[in-house]
Amino acid sequence: MPRLDQDNRTRYWRHRGIAGLSLMQADFTTHEYAPHSHDALVVAITELGGSEFKSGGVSQEALPGEVLVFNPQAPHSGHMGRSKRWRYRSFYLTEPALAAIGRLTGSDTLPYFRSNRLADPSLVRLLAALHEQMDIGGDAEREEELLVSSFGQLYQAHGEGDRKPDLIFRDEGLLRRAMRIMDERHSDTVRLEHVGDQLGLTPFQLIHLFKRGIGLTPHTYLTKIRLHAAIKAMKDGLPIADAATQAGFYDQSALTHHFKRAYGLTPRQYVLAARRILPRRSNFYQ
Template sequence: MSNWTHQNTKLWRVPEFDNLEVFRAQAIHHSYARHAHSGYSIGVIEAGVGGNSYRGTTYLAPPESVVFMNPQEAHTGYSAEDRPLTYRMLYPSVGLVQQIADEVQIKGFPYFKDAVVQSKGLTRNLVSLHVVLERSPDPLEQQSRLVEVLAATLLHYAEVKTRATGLQREHRAIAQIKEYLHENFSSTISLDQLVELTNLNRSYLIRVFRQAVGMPPYTYLNQIRVEKAKQYLSHGLSVAETAIAVGMSDQSHLNRHFKRIVGVTPGHYRSMSISSKN
């Protein structure tokens, strides 16, 4: 298990829960760049006020509130009102959430309509789960608590949608661009290449991509590279080697984008990931 660092953040994974990522931050000031997650984001604000731009609206989450974000929905995040922010996050995969939804007879794609929820009971249950995942050496306790809390959360706070409406329908060109960026993230990619791929003019291409995805293509590419970097770093690759592997120009380039999206430096992330395995 990793320890608190000078940056007051802690990260670890629970492999048996589809590599569930768990994060805790204490009294930090940080602004996250616009990004999205492949899975769900469920957080509890313990102190300070959490702010984020999400679905075209600015949300403020006061202490003891819960934040929900759905897969592939772009958002920012920051400590609002110039106050340090303390919070806990769970990042369950779509597969894990869907599995638990199926077990409690939720048919369809679970979708959280409300970005911020104020419920002392929900907050208490999520904090309890987070502490168990951090401290308990008993796998049965961890497994039971996770299933119990996520099942209750889905039953009370998630709507049911088909996957097509739960995730934004994409223009065919958007799907082409995303696939191309995922397949070629380690290469230098130009706007002309995307124009040739889609037969769209440059201005229209950028506009429809931003409208559909919530960010322009270059921001989406940086997000892919950071997600790949997390994988490489967690497997022990050095920061310098990782920067090259994901197509960043150098280590400082990776540091800048990684910190803006993840909230910690690549070296910090690598240390926490490796120590959480021990």
């Protein structure tokens, strides 16, 4: 029987927007997983401690800094081993979620993973950010970008199977068109899939196009455009909350978050400062 402990903590929820996607956050002090399998692709990252698991007749250790992946229907078991604590985040993707991600990343079929442990620190960071964003919500565009970036990297760097080749060119015309679409629609929800459809690109290709062309992700570029729009609206006398939603931010707190990260002060501080007479030489936020 699995060993349980009253100090164990787990949170499990289904994603509201992506059918077939479930998530879990677990913090174990004593736990054993009996041999089992899932109808889902399982992708997990260890945040603290670790565990020992067995899959395909091979015993291994789950450690921070690595991605743990189990193919659908692959039997595996696990226990705490030498670790006194195991804190991790995991994704469970059944057919509907896999199909949706396949469309976003340009993968024709689900890649097969020969290794359960993937040493890829950048992928760990992407998956951690995605899991946290899916937990807190409130920024669907950032979540979409993280979803495409993380699972696109997982599939293309570590999976085996049919997939559409990524773009290996730098097309300034495509980039200008993508930026123009975002400029014109920044006040609405801008989905990578919709922009990509107009350019003949997958969302994964679109992200790489932006990174190669201007060194920013689409979400970062869109946030910059929205910040400029919010500044203009506040200069025109619009209340901060109205300026936020008009610029395309979820609410005033979202504007404040991004504004402070970009400029080191809050929108309110900016508005109060703008009411004062600034020195002639100042071109602050022009």
